[in-house]
Amino acid sequence: MANYVLTLPLKTEKWQEDILEKRLNIARQIYNACLGEILSRYKLMKRQKNYGLAMKMGKGKERNAIFNKIRKDFGLTKFDLNKYVKPMGQKFKQNLGSQMVQEIAERAFGAFEKLMFGEAKKVRFKTFGEFYSVREKGNITGFRYFQDRNIMEWLGLTMQVIIKRNDEYASKCFLDKLKFCKLVKKVIRGKNRYFVQMTFEGVPPQKDNHSISNDENARVGLDIGTSILAIASEKEVKILELAEDINVDEKLKRVLQRKLDRQRRANNPNKYNEDGTIKKGNREKWIQSKGYIKTKGALAEIQRKIADTRKQSHNKLANHILSLGLDVRVETMNFKGLQKRAKETIVNEKTGKINSKKRFGKSISNKAPSMLIRLIDNKLKHLGLSVKKIDTYKVKASQFDHFTETYVKKPLSKRWNKFEQGNIQRDMYSAFLIMNTKDNLKEIDIDRANSSYENFFKLHNKEVNRIKNLDKKQLSSIGL
Structure with missing residues (x-):
């Protein structure tokens, strides 16, 4: 139950x-x-x-x-x-x-x-x-x-x-x-x-300001990344930044984190080696000054605000997605794997310096993409449904071209697909293909994709114009 x-x-x-x-x-x-x-x-x-x-x-x-x-x-x-x-x-x-x-x-x-x-x-x-x-x-x-x-x-x-x-x-x-x-x-x-x-x-009562779809056959395709979500449905096509509002507190959070580290080191000089690393064998009690406790409280408050804002934003977005349809399809993503640092050491040929091993840890921590999918899935479970996760390795939505039925591997820097009808943003096209997968969730339904492409193209161009008219710095990952 x-x-x-x-x-x-x-x-x-x-x-x-x-x-x-x-x-x-x-x-x-x-x-x-x-x-x-x-x-x-x-x-x-x-x-x-x-x-x-x-x-x-x-x-x-x-x-x-x-x-x-x-x-x-x-x-x-x-x-x-x-x-x-x-x-x-x-x-x-x-x-x-x-x-x-x-x-x-x-x-x-x-x-x-x-x-x-x-x-x-x-x-x-x-x-x-x-x-x-x-x-x-x-x-x-x-x-x-x-x-x-x-x-x-x-x-x-x-x-x-x-x-x-x-x-x-x-x-x-x-x-x-x-x-x-x-x-x-x-x-x-x-x-x-x-x-x-x-x-x-039981099932939570529906709020008056939430209009969740009643159509279990209305499909919604989601192409989710570490910080960007592309949505494709029969009603609308969107590309959005996840938890957009949390960026407001990020600068202050970094300042407080650096201040906290300085205070911790000043209060506990015996706990650190000369190179700045923590002494593993030192079991002395950590000293916390009043200033340290105050800074720690301020940082905790910032993190609480970020967490509350993120959850509120994800809930709002989840409700909007479910208003488009209840057949929600998404790629299976290993976000834990993307958070890990790269194992291979690569030297930059131009500069001669070692490339950073950092990957998407900070972005995933702030935007919490898996949290959004979990919220959508929980809401669907109350209706006796669930999110349909397609087989990423067999579908390969980011590489597939449904016109020629071929796979073309593209670098991450290439954000647009060039077709005879016009250019299509890569993430929105992936969401479109995910929406048009077969019920086995392992291959694209070509006939369905062909019949729904004209509507998608029209909604895609509408979304591109909306993004171009936004009075803010554009998202680099969109390619605009």
Whole structure:
């Protein structure tokens, strides 16, 4: 069954905030204790002979059976961790319920599983003030909501939930079944703010200002890059910069990052080598001055604004895409791979200098293209659909010419395709081809592309004229 989340602010007083901070800190300590315990068991398990032999085996049922037995023998299961954390729940029962303590243990286990299965290189323990949320498993005990009084109760603590009088969306949400509630702390402009995230069962109600298409057959092709998105549909063709508004804070962010680094080095000279690198063997405590803490807070505020702006921009764009059609098609992209530095060292023939190994890490971090695709997919899942990911290596949309049915490899610097009918911007043409893939998502439907090309060409030229008339610096990747 699908779920969705409604976030509402809590009205809190100073004494209540002190209690919330105390309970979040207890939750942090429990999380760290669980993570430390399971990592100790994991290290012990890795020393066993059976584990080493299983690692050398090929993937298969026999190997999995050995791993599962070893994990059970060393208590590396969710059940064993819940058993380990049970005494902690008894000790802190006045501040955290047993269900919440179990959820914290399961969160630590989830972090460990990412490490064990190679999805993460390491796991991080939470430092003081870094634990921002706790949740219950249901709305029966502990942190729970009472709709008749519009309050949250949590083991003797009562907090008012703030709902605007004209918030019709929230009113519609409460018609669905409330599954569980989550307390979330956010630091906004240097002050702690507390929110409740309510998870409801079902499909989120549609907002009045959102006009999502009802046509499951209306296709939308997306050619997404590290910072640019091209859209092709029967209604319109667009090429847009992702999260365009976040560039406003980037300069200030870089200034604060450099200032923070200078302050950190000035406060901790013994932690650095003469060449400026950090001493690996030095375990002295890092010193944080008042100026450093102030700069750190200012940087965190900038990053919060960037994250909020990016999420708002992506949500708005996702809703617009779904208003064009519900058959959304996109190339499969390995954005994690694009974030990594280049392995090969290349010397520039003209200058004799080594080319930078940096690739698209900063752009992907700021624009978060995969986040947009995930938002679209989540919205489609509420309708029983999903984003259709085409086979990038077989379709090769950026190289294909549907007129001649041939593939021509082009350098990234070439942004336009030259056809008899006129020049076509490369990204928009790729989006057009993606829109016209067959249902097997492995090849272009030539007949469909030919029949829809005239409409695409007209909409493409309209979009090119719009971009040329924009009163701002053009995007170099578009080629205008």
